[in-house]
Each structure stands twice: as structure tokens, then as C-alpha cells.
Amino acid sequence: MRKTLLLGFAGLLLPGLLPAQSVLTIVPQQCVWRAGDNPAWAAPGFDDSAWQPYSRFNVRSDLPYIWVRCRADLSPLQTARDPAVQVALYAAYEVFVEGRKAGGAGNVRTGGFTMNTIREWPISADLGRSSAIALRITRRIVSTVPAGALPPLSIRAGPRTILNDMRSSAILAQVSQRIIPAVCFGMAGILGMILLPLWFNDRSRRELLLLCISCVLLPPIYTDYVGAASLFPYPVWGYFLAWALPAGIVNICRALFFFALARKRVPLLFWILIIVGNALYAPTLLVTLLPPAQALWLDAVRSHQLEAVGDVFRTLENLAPYVAFLPWNRLTRREKPLAALSIAWGTVMMLFFAVRFTGANLPGVPNLQLHWSGAVADAEAVSVLSLMVALLFLLFRDQRQVTEERALLAGEMQAAGEIQRMLAPAAIQSAPGLSIQVAFHAMRDVGGDFYLCRVLPDGRQRVLLGDVSGKGTAAAMTATLLLGGASARESDSPAALLGHLNLVMSDMHVGGFATCFCADISSDGRLTIANGGHLYPYCNGEELAFENGLPLGIIAEANYTESTFYLVPGDTLTFVSDGIVEARNSTGELFGFERTRNLSSRPAEEIAQAAQAFGQEDDITVLTLTFAPAEVLHA
Numbered sequence: 001m002r003k004t005l006l007l008g009f010a011g012l013l014l015p016g017l018l019p020a021q022s023v024l025t026i027v028p029q030q031c032v033w034r035a036g037d038n039p040a041w042a043a044p045g046f047d048d049s050a051w052q053p054y055s056r057f058n059v060r061s062d063l064p065y066i067w068v069r070c071r072a073d074l075s076p077l078q079t080a081r082d083p084a085v086q087v088a089l090y091a092a093y094e095v096f097v098e099g100r101k102a103g104g105a106g107n108v109r110t111g112g113f114t115m116n117t118i119r120e121w122p123i124s125a126d127l128g129r130s131s132a133i134a135l136r137i138t139r140r141i142v143s144t145v146p147a148g149a150l151p152p153l154s155i156r157a158g159p160r161t162i163l164n165d166m167r168s169s170a171i172l173a174q175v176s177q178r179i180i181p182a183v184c185f186g187m188a189g190i191l192g193m194i195l196l197p198l199w200f201n202d203r204s205r206r207e208l209l210l211l212c213i214s215c216v217l218l219p220p221i222y223t224d225y226v227g228a229a230s231l232f233p234y235p236v237w238g239y240f241l242a243w244a245l246p247a248g249i250v251n252i253c254r255a256l257f258f259f260a261l262a263r264k265r266v267p268l269l270f271w272i273l274i275i276v277g278n279a280l281y282a283p284t285l286l287v288t289l290l291p292p293a294q295a296l297w298l299d300a301v302r303s304h305q306l307e308a309v310g311d312v313f314r315t316l317e318n319l320a321p322y323v324a325f326l327p328w329n330r331l332t333r334r335e336k337p338l339a340a341l342s343i344a345w346g347t348v349m350m351l352f353f354a355v356r357f358t359g360a361n362l363p364g365v366p367n368l369q370l371h372w373s374g375a376v377a378d379a380e381a382v383s384v385l386s387l388m389v390a391l392l393f394l395l396f397r398d399q400r401q402v403t404e405e406r407a408l409l410a411g412e413m414q415a416a417g418e419i420q421r422m423l424a425p426a427a428i429q430s431a432p433g434l435s436i437q438v439a440f441h442a443m444r445d446v447g448g449d450f451y452l453c454r455v456l457p458d459g460r461q462r463v464l465l466g467d468v469s470g471k472g473t474a475a476a477m478t479a480t481l482l483l484g485g486a487s488a489r490e491s492d493s494p495a496a497l498l499g500h501l502n503l504v505m506s507d508m509h510v511g512g513f514a515t516c517f518c519a520d521i522s523s524d525g526r527l528t529i530a531n532g533g534h535l536y537p538y539c540n541g542e543e544l545a546f547e548n549g550l551p552l553g554i555i556a557e558a559n560y561t562e563s564t565f566y567l568v569p570g571d572t573l574t575f576v577s578d579g580i581v582e583a584r585n586s587t588g589e590l591f592g593f594e595r596t597r598n599l600s601s602r603p604a605e606e607i608a609q610a611a612q613a614f615g616q617e618d619d620i621t622v623l624t625l626t627f628a629p630a631e632v633l634h635a
Helices: 002-022 075-079 160-176 179-201 206-216 218-229 236-261 268-279 282-287 292-317 320-324 335-360 368-423 472-486 494-508 592-599 604-615
Strands: 024-026 031-035 065-072 083-088 092-097 100-105 118-122 131-138 154-159 434-441 449-455 461-468 514-521 526-532 562-566 572-576 620-627
Touching: 024 065, 083 092, 083 160, 100 118, 118 160, 131 154, 154 160, 160 218, 179 206, 179 218, 179 368, 206 218, 206 236, 206 368, 218 236, 236 268, 236 282, 236 292, 236 320, 236 335, 268 292, 282 292, 292 335, 320 335, 335 368, 434 449, 434 461, 434 604, 449 472, 449 620, 461 472, 461 620, 472 494, 472 514, 494 514, 494 526, 572 604, 592 604, 604 620
Parallel strands: none
Antiparallel strands: 024 154, 031 065, 065 131, 083 118, 083 154, 092 100, 092 131, 434 620, 449 461, 461 514, 514 526, 526 562, 572 620
């Protein structure tokens, strides 16, 4: 595809390229250079015989300001139409021809320049056989980003239309090298936008957000590369920023994505690799803020040392999927394709950064980046796009399965809630002389709290209240079974009923336990109560303490003891589950026993709402019972 585009554009440019023999190229052997900055060095008659040959010039970190002087025979341009001089240079500069300023690019005081690095300016047509072309140059970078030698200084003179055509040809050649990555990662960005609604629909799936960010931030990086290749006139600091910031975020999110996909915590070693490897992008951003001398020095350190260290850390960082999905033999059938694609993606990125590492020109390390950078970039782009498409397909499939499973679970939860409501709240009975109020607020659709209020055949009032450990469907189903176990046991005493429920809980083998108490109240105010690990009730605002037993389900042979009290007219008993005292506000403070005791004489719903407003973290149940004998009621 790249060759086809190149041939097509070349065909359009061919008419302008045919007369290229009238363009003069000033070669390095015609030029000399000197460090420093003196405007007098632009004079045509200036003696530059002591200057150094430019053919041996290397960009150095201690030379932000230099001058270059060239001698050229420009007399052939006397018959040219619109003669101009063209300069290609990654720096801020001013160009002088025979002592007259022809033009400039960027700011020679700050060193800032735009990525429109090939420029031309009109010059006089009456130039002689030995004309002086001088460049006043301020440098602030020593290499292209992310790594690679700066293109050499190029100076040409000729008809402006032909120079423009040559500039267009250079743009075509540069852009064609970036086409495949730009197209592939542009498509990856579109895929990332598709992931965003999936994450909004289910924010618990952090891997969707991380993959979305990894995809969406790829197009800005390669748009930046294409923008620079097409000589778009945006500032060099913008070029650095549009590359370094998204690249660092993409690398971080990619490594975290692998662990999130595997449902694993990120090990400390990988946090170190991620932080160090991507913190080394920071000097790239600092280069844009410092004065020329400091920026040039820092960029030299960045491109020659820090970038190599960063690429080592980024290479190791992409071992993340190998570690995240260990051990392989424990992966489910659903997880294995995701693991294989993740490992393939990590391998591709390891090879990419390993090749880029060789571009740091370290002693003994062959510069593979110099010869293979284009092929490696194309292969990375195609491979990563293919892997992203495959991952997206699998994630869509998983999302559909999760949605179906949640819909099924929601139906089951609703059915469980209906059963629970049928067995408990709808069955409230109160004996004459007793006023009973119940407030029940499940943490979820169903809860692990349960209660029962029945009038026994002999006229006694039975109250049963309990709390199953855990939350959700499992706790609710256990509570429902315990309520079922308490039915048709009217002849049991409170202690005998708790013993029976303890055996039911033990025989279920569901794990966990349940706290529970049972109280019988006769018409004369006799209160017989047995407790299995539940919170003590409150009587007229004070805790009513008595002998307590083990929660249900701990030991099958547990025995429970009964305690007896006598109520007088007007006495109020308040029974609560631990969801009241364990309510917690945003600062972590508990509702606690003191607040519960102070509110224990209030109506049941008022107590429950106070704890719920404080910060509900568990099922909340409050049952209040007020004793007023029949003779008092009829008095």
C-alpha cells in the first residue's frame, strides 16, 4: 500500500521534478562552523578561515549556539525564476545570503521552532560565483523523538517552484513511512471508543477501561508522528508533549490491563518497572521548558542514556501477561484465549522496545533501530491491531455472558425475596395486650436477617429474631430455611426451639453461623427468653442482660438456657440486629451501642432509618414490643 501511494503521488509531482538539475545543493564540504553567537559573522567578507570544517561536525550537548558559513556559486540562479534558498534543519535559525537576512525559522533566542523543518525564502538573482550563505543556529535537541539521529543540515538554492516540489516529495517520503502505523492505530482508537460504553455499563470491569485508554491514546501518538512528517507547523514542544504523555499513559494502562484481566493484584516488582520505565518520559517534557543550553544537555542525556534505561524497563514491564496468568494449568477454558492473546501482545511490545533500545548507540550494541525501525513499527502496528480486535471480540462475548448471568441472578434474587417476604413479614401476629412493630431493611434485594412473630395455641406470644452470617442470596436462603424449621414447633420452649434450629443449621453444612434468640411472652407479662449469640435486647432504654449461648451452626450438640423476666404494663422491649450498631459513616465511625441505646425507646422504623441514614453496611432489623395487658386495654 505504501509503494502504491508513493508512486501515485510521484506521478503528480513528476512535472515539477524533471527540471531538478537547476537546483544547487550546498554540500558539507563547502561549509565551516564555529560555536558562539555573533551577528557580525553574517558579513559576506568575514574571514572564516579559522573555523572548523562542517563535514566533521557532530551535534554536541554543550553547543546550543553555533554559526555555519558556506561558500557557493549561485551565479546559475541569475536566470532562474523566483530564486530561493531552502534550508532543512531541526533547530531555530536565521539564514543570511551575502550578509542580507533572507529569512528565519523559530526563535534563535529561546531555540523554539516548529515542525515545519524544511523552509525556503526568496533571494536576490544577482549573486556571484562565490556567495556567502550564513546560518545562525540555536539548538535544543540532539535527536529525533523517541530515538534516532537528527537529519543532517540541508541547504539548496534554485527556482522556488522546484524547491517547493522537492519539499512535497520529502513530505511524501516521510509520511509514507508512517502510514501503516497511523492507519492501524487510528482503527485501534475507534475500537477503544466502542469499549467505553461497555465499561459505563459495568464499572466493576476495570480491564475494559484500561484497554479503552490503551486504544484511545494510540492515535494521538501516531498523528503526532504524521504531523511532523508532513511538516505541519506546530511547535516542537507540542511534538514532544503529544508523544511522551500519551505513550507513558498507554504503557501504564497496558501493563495494568493484563493483571486486571487475570483478576490479579499487581506485584511490587511490576509497580517498580511501570513507575520507573514511564517516569523516564518526564525529561522529554522538561526539555520543552528549559533554556537552550540546559535543554540540549538534558536531551542528550535523555536520548543516549535515559531512553535506553527506559526501554529496558519497558521491555521487562511487558512480561506482565506471563506473570499475571500463572499458573497456566489453572486457567479456565474462558481464560486461556484471553491469556494467549495477552501474552502475544506483551511479546510484540517486548520486541518493539528491545529494538528501540539499540538506537541509543551504546558501545557494543548494534543499532537495529537504524535499519529496522520502519519494518518493526509496521509489524508492531499490524500485530497490535489484530490482537486488539481479537481481545475485543472475546471481551464482548464475556460481557454478553455476564449480562445474561446477571439477568438470571436478578430473577433468582427477586424470587428469593418474594419467598422471604412471604415467610416473615406477612406472618406477623400479635397476642392481645401486645403492640409489635417491625422494621426490616435488607442491604441487598434479599437479606440474612429473619424474624417471626406468632401467637401460640395457649395464647403466648412468640418472637424469633436472627441474623445469618454473610450477605446476599446464600444468607437469605439459609434464613428462609431456618424460618421454615421454626414452623410447626409451637410446643417447643424457646431453648428447645433454638436447639432444634441449631441442628437444622448444622445438618445443612452450608458453613457460617447464625445468631438467634427466641422469646415467649404470656398474658401476665412473663417473659421467657433464650439467646444464641444475638445482641441483648433493650427494656425501657436499658440493656437486658442474661445468659447467652453459642450461635447456631457452631456445635451441633450446643445447649441453650432460658431466662425469665416479668414485664409490667407500659414496658417496651426493643430487639435489633447487628446492622444497627455496625452502621458506619463516611469517616469510618460506627453507629455503636451508645446511639442504639439512646434510640431504643423510639419506634422501630425511626431507629432503623437513623442507622440507615448514618451509613448502612448490613441488613437492618428492629422489632419493638410494648406490653399492655388486656385488662389495662379495656380499662
